[in-house]
Amino acid sequence: MTWSEKAWERVSPIYAKILEMPFNAELSNGTLPKEKFIFYLAQDAYYLLAFGRTLSTISSRMQDADLVLAFAGFSTGAIFAERSLHESYFVEFGLDSEVHPRPSTLLYTNYILSEAAYANVEVAVAAVLPCFWIYKAVGDSIFSRQEGDQNPYKRWIDMYAGVEFAIAVEKAITITDQLAALANAETQEKMWLAFEMATRLEWMFWNSAYEEEKWKI
Amino acid sequence: MTWSEKAWERVSPIYAKILEMPFNAELSNGTLPKEKFIFYLAQDAYYLLAFGRTLSTISSRMQDADLVLAFAGFSTGAIFAERSLHESYFVEFGLDSEVHPRPSTLLYTNYILSEAAYANVEVAVAAVLPCFWIYKAVGDSIFSRQEGDQNPYKRWIDMYAGVEFAIAVEKAITITDQLAALANAETQEKMWLAFEMATRLEWMFWNSAYEEEKWKI
Amino acid sequence: MTWSEKAWERVSPIYAKILEMPFNAELSNGTLPKEKFIFYLAQDAYYLLAFGRTLSTISSRMQDADLVLAFAGFSTGAIFAERSLHESYFVEFGLDSEVHPRPSTLLYTNYILSEAAYANVEVAVAAVLPCFWIYKAVGDSIFSRQEGDQNPYKRWIDMYAGVEFAIAVEKAITITDQLAALANAETQEKMWLAFEMATRLEWMFWNSAYEEEKWKI
Amino acid sequence: MTWSEKAWERVSPIYAKILEMPFNAELSNGTLPKEKFIFYLAQDAYYLLAFGRTLSTISSRMQDADLVLAFAGFSTGAIFAERSLHESYFVEFGLDSEVHPRPSTLLYTNYILSEAAYANVEVAVAAVLPCFWIYKAVGDSIFSRQEGDQNPYKRWIDMYAGVEFAIAVEKAITITDQLAALANAETQEKMWLAFEMATRLEWMFWNSAYEEEKWKI
Numbered sequence: 001m002t003w004s005e006k007a008w009e010r011v012s013p014i015y016a017k018i019l020e021m022p023f024n025a026e027l028s029n030g031t032l033p034k035e036k037f038i039f040y041l042a043q044d045a046y047y048l049l050a051f052g053r054t055l056s057t058i059s060s061r062m063q064d065a066d067l068v069l070a071f072a073g074f075s076t077g078a079i080f081a082e083r084s085l086h087e088s089y090f091v092e093f094g095l096d097s098e099v100h101p102r103p104s105t106l107l108y109t110n111y112i113l114s115e116a117a118y119a120n121v122e123v124a125v126a127a128v129l130p131c132f133w134i135y136k137a138v139g140d141s142i143f144s145r146q147e148g149d150q151n152p153y154k155r156w157i158d159m160y161a162g163v164e165f166a167i168a169v170e171k172a173i174t175i176t177d178q179l180a181a182l183a184n185a186e187t188q189e190k191m192w193l194a195f196e197m198a199t200r201l202e203w204m205f206w207n208s209a210y211e212e213e214k215w216k217i
Numbered sequence: 218m219t220w221s222e223k224a225w226e227r228v229s230p231i232y233a234k235i236l237e238m239p240f241n242a243e244l245s246n247g248t249l250p251k252e253k254f255i256f257y258l259a260q261d262a263y264y265l266l267a268f269g270r271t272l273s274t275i276s277s278r279m280q281d282a283d284l285v286l287a288f289a290g291f292s293t294g295a296i297f298a299e300r301s302l303h304e305s306y307f308v309e310f311g312l313d314s315e316v317h318p319r320p321s322t323l324l325y326t327n328y329i330l331s332e333a334a335y336a337n338v339e340v341a342v343a344a345v346l347p348c349f350w351i352y353k354a355v356g357d358s359i360f361s362r363q364e365g366d367q368n369p370y371k372r373w374i375d376m377y378a379g380v381e382f383a384i385a386v387e388k389a390i391t392i393t394d395q396l397a398a399l400a401n402a403e404t405q406e407k408m409w410l411a412f413e414m415a416t417r418l419e420w421m422f423w424n425s426a427y428e429e430e431k432w433k434i
Numbered sequence: 435m436t437w438s439e440k441a442w443e444r445v446s447p448i449y450a451k452i453l454e455m456p457f458n459a460e461l462s463n464g465t466l467p468k469e470k471f472i473f474y475l476a477q478d479a480y481y482l483l484a485f486g487r488t489l490s491t492i493s494s495r496m497q498d499a500d501l502v503l504a505f506a507g508f509s510t511g512a513i514f515a516e517r518s519l520h521e522s523y524f525v526e527f528g529l530d531s532e533v534h535p536r537p538s539t540l541l542y543t544n545y546i547l548s549e550a551a552y553a554n555v556e557v558a559v560a561a562v563l564p565c566f567w568i569y570k571a572v573g574d575s576i577f578s579r580q581e582g583d584q585n586p587y588k589r590w591i592d593m594y595a596g597v598e599f600a601i602a603v604e605k606a607i608t609i610t611d612q613l614a615a616l617a618n619a620e621t622q623e624k625m626w627l628a629f630e631m632a633t634r635l636e637w638m639f640w641n642s643a644y645e646e647e648k649w650k651i
Numbered sequence: 652m653t654w655s656e657k658a659w660e661r662v663s664p665i666y667a668k669i670l671e672m673p674f675n676a677e678l679s680n681g682t683l684p685k686e687k688f689i690f691y692l693a694q695d696a697y698y699l700l701a702f703g704r705t706l707s708t709i710s711s712r713m714q715d716a717d718l719v720l721a722f723a724g725f726s727t728g729a730i731f732a733e734r735s736l737h738e739s740y741f742v743e744f745g746l747d748s749e750v751h752p753r754p755s756t757l758l759y760t761n762y763i764l765s766e767a768a769y770a771n772v773e774v775a776v777a778a779v780l781p782c783f784w785i786y787k788a789v790g791d792s793i794f795s796r797q798e799g800d801q802n803p804y805k806r807w808i809d810m811y812a813g814v815e816f817a818i819a820v821e822k823a824i825t826i827t828d829q830l831a832a833l834a835n836a837e838t839q840e841k842m843w844l845a846f847e848m849a850t851r852l853e854w855m856f857w858n859s860a861y862e863e864e865k866w867k868i
Contacts, residue, residue: 014434052493052502053335056509059490060550061769065483065513065520072490072509079503086499103421107320110327116494117334118270118712120771184835203434204320217231217420266716273710273723276703277767278552282730282737285703289726292710296720303716333711335495337554401618448868487769537855541754544761551768552704637868638754651665651854 003180003188004173007126008133010192011199015134018203019141023210028142030151037153038093040209045085046099047205050109051131052078057116058124070175077168089156103215104208108201115194122179125172126191130198132172136165138202220397220405221390224343225350227409228416232351235420236358240427245359247368254370255310257426262302263316264422267326268348269295274333275341287392294385306373320432321425325418332411339396342389343408347415349389353382437614437622438607441560442567444626445633449568452637453575457644462576464585471587472527474643479519480533481639484543485565486512491550492558504609511602523590537649538642542635549628556613559606560625564632566606570599572636654831654839655824658777659784661843662850666785669854670792674861679793681802688804689744691860696736697750698856701760702782703729708767709775721826728819740807754866755859759852766845773830776823777842781849783823787816789853 008015018024023040026032052075059071086097101109115127139160146157180188207213225232235241240257243249269292276288303314318326332344356377363374397405424430442449452458457474460466486509493505520531535543549561573594580591614622641647659666669675674691677683703726710722737748752760766778790811797808831839858864 017434049499049502052499052506053496054494056490056493056502056506059506059509060487060494062487065486065516068483068486068490069510069513069517072486072493072506072513075490075493075506076503076510079499079506082499083503103320103324106328107324110331111323113331113335114327118330182835182837184833184838186833187835200432200434207433215417216424217234217417266719269716269719269723270711270713273707273719273726276707276723276726277705277711279704282700282703282733285700285707286727286730286734289703289707289710289723289730292707292723293720293727296716296723299716300720399618399620401616401621403616404618451868537754537758540762541758544765545757547769548761548764552764634866634868641867649851650858651668651851 002177003191004129004177007129007192007195011130011134011196014196014199014203015137018134018138018199018206021203021206021210023206024138024142025145027153027157028145028151029147030153032153034152036210036212038095039212040206041085041089041093042095042099043102043105043205043209045082045090046101046105047109048078048082048085050113051128052076052082054109054112054116054124054128057113058121058128061116061121061124067175070171074168074172077164102208102213104201104204104213108198108205111201112198119190119194120187122183122187123190123194125176125179127194127198129172129176129195130202132169134199134202136160136169139165219394220408221346221394224346224409224412228347228351228413231413231416231420232354235351235355235416235423238420238423238427240423241355241359242362244370244374245362245368246364247370249370251369253427253429254373255312256429257423258302258306258310259312259316260319260322260422260426262299262307263318263322264326265295265299265302267330268345269293269299271326271329271333271341271345274330275338275345278333278338278341284392287388291385291389294381319425319430321418321421321430325415325422328418329415336407336411337404339400339404340407340411342393342396344411344415346389346393346412347419349386351416351419353377353386356382436611437625438563438567438611441563441626441629445564445568445630448630448633448637449571452568452572452633452640455637455640455644457640458572458576459579461587461591462579462585463581464587466587468586470644470646471590472529473646474640475519475523475527476529476533477536477539477639477643479516479524480535480539481543482512482516482519484547485562486510486516488543488546488550488558488562491547492555492562495550495555495558501609504605508602508606511598536642536647538635538638538647542632542639545635546632553624553628554621556617556621557624557628559610559613561628561632563606563610563629564636566603568633568636570594570603573599653828654842655780655784655828658780658843658846662781662785662847665847665850665854666788669785669789669850669857672854672857672861674857675789675793676796678804678808679796679802680798681804683804685803687861687863688807689746690863691857692736692740692744693746693750694753694756694856694860696733696741697752697756698760699729699733699736701764702779703727703733705760705763705767705775705779708764709772709779712767712772712775718826721822725819725823728815753859753864755852755855755864759849759856762852763849770841770845771838773834773838774841774845776827776830778845778849780823780827780846781853783820785850785853787811787820790816 023032023036055071055075055078059068059075062068062071090097112127116124143157143161146154180191240249240253272288272292272295276285276292279285279288307314329344333341360374360378363371397408457466457470489505489509489512493502493509496502496505524531546561550558577591577595580588614625674683674687706722706726706729710719710726713719713722741748763778767775794808794812797805831842
């Protein structure tokens with residue numbers, strides 16, 4: 001069993017709960033209230049910038065040129081996605097270009113930024129994997145469940161099923177498995193824990209959007 | 218007006234709310250339920266370890282020997298406090314030595330760890346200042362409000378009023394003002410924003426303890 | 435006078451000495467001994483990997499999405515250059531794919547890696563600028579001085595004059611000037627000092643190749 | 652065989668050469684020219700500041716409170732040593748308080764700073780160990796070889812044999828062995844390579860002092 005197979009097994013209870021979230025169900029069938037979608041888009045743009053910075057940090061900590069290149073490329077991809085959100089949906093919905101992160105967004109972004117800067121690099125890689133893999137799986141599920149051409153979120157959903165993102169996800173899983181194969185049992189366990197934590201933070205991110213989470217203070 | 222005077226002014230609405238929190242009121246008069254106190258202690262131990270690591274990062278990013286020394290000394294102080302929690306209260310209350318952080322704890326620890334690693338160093342210093350200053354002010358307030366010798370938290374409260382911590386707080390404020398005096402207006406503003414964010418996270422930390430916050434997933 | 439104009443002025447004595455170096459003169463007229471060229475290529479490959487990692491670190495420390503993207507893109511460019519060295523010249527000359535850095539190479543790579551990780555980000559940007567700008571200027575000079583089609587290094591020299599690299603250099607200078615314009619005088623001075631140090635290390639890098647520098651121990 | 656026993660075996664040829672260096676022989680018998688000693692003191696002060704910063708970075712990257720504390724304490728020790736150089740010898744010899752590092756000094760300081768920021772933490776620990784262990788062994792050797800009360804460097808030599816430093820060295824070796832025992836073979840090899848590189852840089856540091864190394868540009 002590869003590290004990633006075991007990783008998926010460990011997060012499957014959380015993944016199952018993510019699929020059942022009202023946010024994703026209502027996105028699929030087009031009933032998601034527009035303000036929840038807009039909340040999500042703005043927080044996602046904030047997230048993507050931090051995700052790109054995290055991937056750049058991981059790039060800097062690699063010693064193999066192919067891996068330095070892979071993560072700099074992932075970073076570029078994340079920032080392009082962020083830019084495209086700003087240039088399409090932000091304009092369409094009249095959003096401010098500056099986004100104020102809500103607690104669950106900051107909880108997730110600072111978790112991955114910290115892991116990238118402080119942890120051993122294999123653990124940092126495991127911490128960013130859910131944003132590739134869980135996101136892709138959820139996207140595929142929403143794409144397959146979507147109903148009717150009238151879904152106002154169709155354009156967004158179609159993007160989920162993009163080939164380019166699919167290739168990046170495959171590559172990220174492969175790299176993580178290669179690093180895990182060279183790591184000892186203690187490091188592999190830390191990698192699983194980081195993968196689980198980030199998966200949990202994925203759930204919280206969507207939940208925050210659905211609840212339109214506010215700062216209590 | 219110094220940077221720190223303005224900083225205090227900017228957070229005074231949040232500070233006022235912190236003083237009014239039931240956690241602090243009940244700690245003062247001894248009515249705080251024991252399980253809330255224990256929750257707090259465990260999360261505080263987790264926090265202090267991350268605070269120490271953050272202070273070490275800041276130490277490493279200084280170029281002046283006195284500042285490298287000051288922050289390495291602050292780090293040492295934070296870890297001694299963490300150690301003393303484990304060796305006294307953890308034993309007294311039969312707590313596990315390993316602590317699982319709750320969301321608000323992680324939100325705060327990863328915020329300061331990230332700022333220390335990524336931001337310009339003046340901003341990182343501003344982000345750790347509330348844990349010195351707000352904490353000290355709240356501690357003094359609780360100390361002055363405490364009632365009766367029967368307060369089960371008396372030993373804890375007395376520690377708040379320690380001279381050693383007071384000296385460290387003074388030093389941290391002085392250093393921050395010195396760095397701010399050399400910084401331009403844009404950097405000073407970023408420093409205030411970091412100070413405000415960390416003060417907000419102080420409120421959330423105490424609130425989390427009072428609510429015995431749980432992971433939703 | 436922009437920061438970069440002043441920067442160029444400050445390093446002009448070192449730059450003049452770089453242009454006069456026998457390495458560059460002999461590269462231009464084709465008389466450079468092949469073993470010195472090979473030494474240079476191997477060390478340059480080592481350098482480019484570290485340069486790419488440094489650029490990724492800078493990317494991670496930016497807060498503006500355009501700058502995160504710019505430096506991740508620069509990193510990608512550096513690693514592509516490193517890859518192309520390995521896939522062309524390394525094969526042609528039968529070089530080992532693993533390179534052992536000589537002292538002057540390590541002196542330069544660890545300088546930029548450290549600045550990127552520890553210094554305020556404007557200073558880190560200034561420290562990597564010579565590898566864009568000085569390198570480009572020297573390349574242009576060699577290109578304009580080259581003699582005859584028989585020069586065995588013609589292919590290499592032509593690459594120096596590439597349009598793609600020219601665009602990256604322009605962009606790096608522009609970004610540095612923008613950051614300098616927002617910085618105070620003290621930071622600008624630190625930026626000039628970093629720019630000068632890295633220019634000095636450029637000279638030492640070429641000198642190391644010409645002398646085929648060895649470890650004394 | 653522990654990791655440290657093997658480490659010592661691997662660097663023994665370099666260590667033997669360090670003991671034979673004229674710098675150390677002449678320091679022992681008091682014939683070292685005063686200007687070489689002064690050169691050394693100034694570069695050592697520069698080194699110690701960077702060493703302290705490096706130890707703070709390592710402190711920040713530990714997850715165990717005892718190790719966070721140990722490295723923050725080592726950092727404090729390094730900065731105290733730096734301060735004491737400034738307050739005693741710098742005054743005695745009328746040295747500038749600001750030191751300009753020579754190439755071999757920068758080669759060493761940026762090597763350890765970079766390893767601390769980028770490498771996995773076990774490797775970073777191995778990279779700083781020679782500055783404890785080799786330095787202590789050389790100090791003990793000089794102490795045991797010193798001749799006569801007329802040696803002008805007696806005060807300096809006596810400091811080498813301090814009990815406090817001996818305890819720190821023991822602790823650093825023990826910690827490194829503990830980390831190595833948990834690491835896999837690939838990581839242990841990287842640790843040995845880092846230990847060897849830093850030992851080589853120790854030789855170069857002393858050699859630089861004896862030659863009163865200058866910048867070529």
